[in-house]
Amino acid sequence: MSSSLYNLWMTAAIDQAKKSWDEGGIPIGSVLVSPKAEAIGNIGGSIVARGHNERVQTGDPTAHAEMVAVRNAGRRRDWKDLVLVSTLSPCSMCAGTAILYKIPVVVIGENRTFQGAEDWMARNGIELHVLTDTRAIALMERLQKERAELWAEDIGE
Amino acid sequence: MSSSLYNLWMTAAIDQAKKSWDEGGIPIGSVLVSPKAEAIGNIGGSIVARGHNERVQTGDPTAHAEMVAVRNAGRRRDWKDLVLVSTLSPCSMCAGTAILYKIPVVVIGENRTFQGAEDWMARNGIELHVLTDTRAIALMERLQKERAELWAEDIGE
Numbered sequence: 001m002s003s004s005l006y007n008l009w010m011t012a013a014i015d016q017a018k019k020s021w022d023e024g025g026i027p028i029g030s031v032l033v034s035p036k037a038e039a040i041g042n043i044g045g046s047i048v049a050r051g052h053n054e055r056v057q058t059g060d061p062t063a064h065a066e067m068v069a070v071r072n073a074g075r076r077r078d079w080k081d082l083v084l085v086s087t088l089s090p091c092s093m094c095a096g097t098a099i100l101y102k103i104p105v106v107v108i109g110e111n112r113t114f115q116g117a118e119d120w121m122a123r124n125g126i127e128l129h130v131l132t133d134t135r136a137i138a139l140m141e142r143l144q145k146e147r148a149e150l151w152a153e154d155i156g157e
Numbered sequence: 158m159s160s161s162l163y164n165l166w167m168t169a170a171i172d173q174a175k176k177s178w179d180e181g182g183i184p185i186g187s188v189l190v191s192p193k194a195e196a197i198g199n200i201g202g203s204i205v206a207r208g209h210n211e212r213v214q215t216g217d218p219t220a221h222a223e224m225v226a227v228r229n230a231g232r233r234r235d236w237k238d239l240v241l242v243s244t245l246s247p248c249s250m251c252a253g254t255a256i257l258y259k260i261p262v263v264v265i266g267e268n269r270t271f272q273g274a275e276d277w278m279a280r281n282g283i284e285l286h287v288l289t290d291t292r293a294i295a296l297m298e299r300l301q302k303e304r305a306e307l308w309a310e311d312i313g314e
Contacts, residue, residue, distance in 0.1 A: 055232065060228050060231075061227055061230065061231065061233070062224050062227055062254065067219050070218055070219055071219050074216050074217075075216050075218055075310070092253035092254075092257045093250065093253040094253070095249075095253055096248070096249035096250040096256075099250075100249045100312065101218070101313040102313050117253065120277065153232070153234065156258040
């Protein structure tokens, strides 16, 4: 998989993050991608699920972006063929979900504004790619500056 | 906190597990308890949320019992005062959620039929109590015998 593909998927995740921010929520987005679909030229079909943080919008404390993407992906047995893409380094809940379902690759927008459970994913054999995407950083910096309390709640602080 | 309290809470979690089995789902149940409410004599108010595995019932792959209990607890800032009770040793997703929200104590029905991410919770300072409850073991043994495929899907196998 090439870095241009990662950037393409990250753009889709960032669109989700922007959507959440526009709704008054936490600007973190995620997509689940099937590189197999990509490989056979089905670009449109390569994103199997999208999600954005819905904790503020729905009052569900488990509704981090990655969790919503997994939820939207529904019951399936092909997790080992998927890539989880998130604008932000996944927290312990979202990392634990990737480990549970043996998702082999996680593409991360950035880990400058928050360092998630990357070590734990790596120890469980997950391949990580951190893009240090300036768009993703800008979204989180605005959140932490303008709505610090909301962010603290998101990460149990 | 005494072991008789743990058993009382576990009974509530087992009731949730039985409810799920009766619905055709995975027989795992969970409750979130506020020992502070218990301490001031408010036994009825001590269980702040209940949940059972709803993956089969709703098609949501994140709907493990503990996740549903956390979801039902809603947005709150008192996670550090709560106890998470589950009939089964929590998987990496549910363990990661306890770590995210800094839930300090996890009471586990049993870890004979499935060993979850207990090490990871312990490394993150969570106090674990494994009851080895024969009721919880019986529920899981029946699942693994009668619906092995459903169980494999639940743990990403």
